Structures are given as C-alpha cells and as structure tokens.
Amino acid sequence: xxxxxxxxxxxxxxxxxxxxxxxxxxxxxxxxxxxxxxxxxxxxxxxxxxxxxxxxxxxxxxxxxxxxxxxxxxxxxxxxxxxxxxxxxxxxxxxxxxxxxxxxxxxxxxxxxxxxxxxxxxxxxxxxxxxxxxxxxxxxxxxxxxxxxxxxxxxxxxxxxxxxxxxxxxxxxxxxxxxxxxxxxxxxxxxxxxxxxxxxxxxxxxxxxxxxxx
Ligand SMILES: [Zn+2]
Numbered sequence: 001x002x003x004x005x006x007x008x009x010x011x012x013x014x015x016x017x018x019x020x021x022x023x024x025x026x027x028x029x030x031x032x033x034x035x036x037x038x039x040x041x042x043x044x045x046x047x048x049x050x051x052x053x054x055x056x057x058x059x060x061x062x063x064x065x066x067x068x069x070x071x072x073x074x075x076x077x078x079x080x081x082x083x084x085x086x087x088x089x090x091x092x093x094x095x096x097x098x099x100x101x102x103x104x105x106x107x108x109x110x111x112x113x114x115x116x117x118x119x120x121x122x123x124x125x126x127x128x129x130x131x132x133x134x135x136x137x138x139x140x141x142x143x144x145x146x147x148x149x150x151x152x153x154x155x156x157x158x159x160x161x162x163x164x165x166x167x168x169x170x171x172x173x174x175x176x177x178x179x180x181x182x183x184x185x186x187x188x189x190x191x192x193x194x195x196x197x198x199x200x201x202x203x204x205x206x207x208x209x210x211x212x213x214x
Contacts (some may be wrong), residue, residue, distance in 0.1 A: 002068065006032050006041050007054040013094070013171050014049035020098040022174055027159070029074035032167055033084045033091045038062060042080055044071035075135035082140040083147075083163060090151070090163040092170040098160040103130065105154040111177055113196035113214035114184045116204045120176045121162075123150040124201035131156035154178050 001007070004147045008029055017023045018032070031042035043049075045058050058069035066073065074080070080093050104111055111118065111126035118126070129146035132139035132155075143161060147153035151173055152162045160177060164170030187193035196204075 002059070003041055004054060004080060006034070007057045008056055008166055010041060011049065013056065013167050014043055014052060015173060016171065017094065017096060017174070018049050022098040022176060022178060024097060025117035027097040028095060028169065029076050029095045031074075031077075031092065032078045035091065039067060039083060040054070040077075040081055042073045042077055044069070044073060045075050045193055047071070049098065050090060058175050077141075077142040078135070079143060080139055082144050083161070086144050087163065090165065090169040090170075092164045094162045094164075094167070094170040094174045095159065096162075096174050096178070097179040098174065098181075100185050101160040101178055102158070103185050104181050105159060106157055108156045110156065111152070111181050112193075113180075113185050114185055114187060114193045115180050115214065116196060116201070117176050118180045118196075119201055119204040119208050120173050121152040122205060123148075123152075123195065124198045126150055126152045126154060126177060130200075131158075134158060180210055 026046050026048055029043045031040050033040055039058050043057050043059050047056055057072040058070050058071055059067045060073050061067055064077050076095055083093055097166055105128055105194050108128050110128050113124050127146045129142045132142055143153050154160055162170045162173040
C-alpha cells in the first residue's frame with residue numbers, strides 16, 4: 001500500500017477533528033495532495049474516523065478517478081480537487097461542520113477580525129460562499145471563487161473549508177477559525193464587536209511570518 005505515512009496522518013487528524021467537536025456524525029472530510037504524482041489521498045464517504053483503516057482511504061486523480069482503494073471517496077471530492085487545481089500553495093484540505101462556523105454560515109456572514117489570530121487565514125475576513133447543494137460541482141466552483149487568496153472559506157448553511165501547506169496547518173486553521181467564529185457569535189449576542197481593520201490585520205499577517213522558533 002502506497003503512502004502509509006500520509007494515510008496514518010489522515011486517520012489521526014480525522015479522529016482529532018471528531019474529538020475536538022469540529023465534525024458531528026460522519027460529517028467532515030480531509031485530504032492531502034501528493035504533488036509528485038498529481039494525486040489526492042482523501043477520506044472515504046460515510047465511515048466513522050474511529051473505524052477507519054489505512055486501506056479505507058481513497059487515492060484519486062484530479063478528475064476523481066479512483067487509483068487505489070475499494071471505498072467511495074468523500075462526497076466532497078470535487079471540492080477538494082477543485083482547490084488543488086486552482087491553488088499551487090496548498091497541499092492539504094480540511095472540511096468541517098463546526099458549530100460556530102456553521103452559525104455564521106447560516107447567517108451567510110464572513111468570519112470577521114474580532115480577534116487578531118484570524119491572520120492565520122492570511123486575510124482580514126474569511127468570506128462565505130453562496131449556497132449550493134453539498135457534494136455539487138457548483139458548490140466547489142463557488143467555494144474556490146469566493147475563497148480568493150484566503151486559506152479559509154465558509155460554505156453557506158453548511159460549514160467551513162480550510163487550506164494548508166500540510167494537514168497540521170489546515171487542521172489548526174479549522175480550530176482557530178472555529179475559535180474566532182465563536183467570539184464573533186458570542187459578542188454579536190451582546191452587542192456589536194470592534195473589528196480590526198485591514199491595516200491592523202496586515203501588520204499581524206506580517207508579524208506572523210516571523211513568529212515562532214527558527
Ligand atoms: Zn460538509
């Protein structure tokens with residue numbers, strides 16, 4: 001079986017996604033892009049992450065043809081491949097139905113810079129793509145269009161998509177955006193939160209580039 005390490009990583013982040021409450025039921029899916037072969041390793045449709053075995057992950061090409069695996073790929077495979085086709089800076093995608101992101105998506109509101117950590121998404125607002133049925137090609141098209149240069153996009157009345165250079169950063173961004181969305185929803189319940197402007201957020205985005213251990 002090819003890509004054993006990537007398979008184990010996908011299973012481990014799938015479990016984390018459940019444990020952190022980011023994806024109720026069998027919702028939520030994730031993938032990594034294998035650039036050497038132009039293939040995508042993606043979670044299968046409708047299997048609980050705690051029952052998932054390495055061989056259940058599905059290796060597909062960018063047109064959705066199954067290259068390896070006997071399971072059906074996630075119903076959102078077209079959403080994943082559309083991002084990989086349109087963005088050369090991302091190699092992993094996490095899709096969640098987390099509560100506060102889903103609340104804002106139901107309001108069809110962007111996630112605003114109510115906390116500076118939103119800068120992790122490389123934007124000062126995470127936009128919300130117009131409603132389209134889950135799993136549809138039009139959903140994928142609108143999500144990619146709406147996302148622009150951001151690393152996250154909400155899907156109206158549905159959930160969140162995050163993009164990363166690797167699975168860890170895409171997963172961490174899904175957690176961060178849920179945190180910011182929660183602040184936004186809670187502060188909006190008591191009034192009108194102050195929102196950081198583009199200049200303030202650009203300063204944070206710049207500062208983040210040099211943040212952490214070298
Ligand atoms: Zn979904």
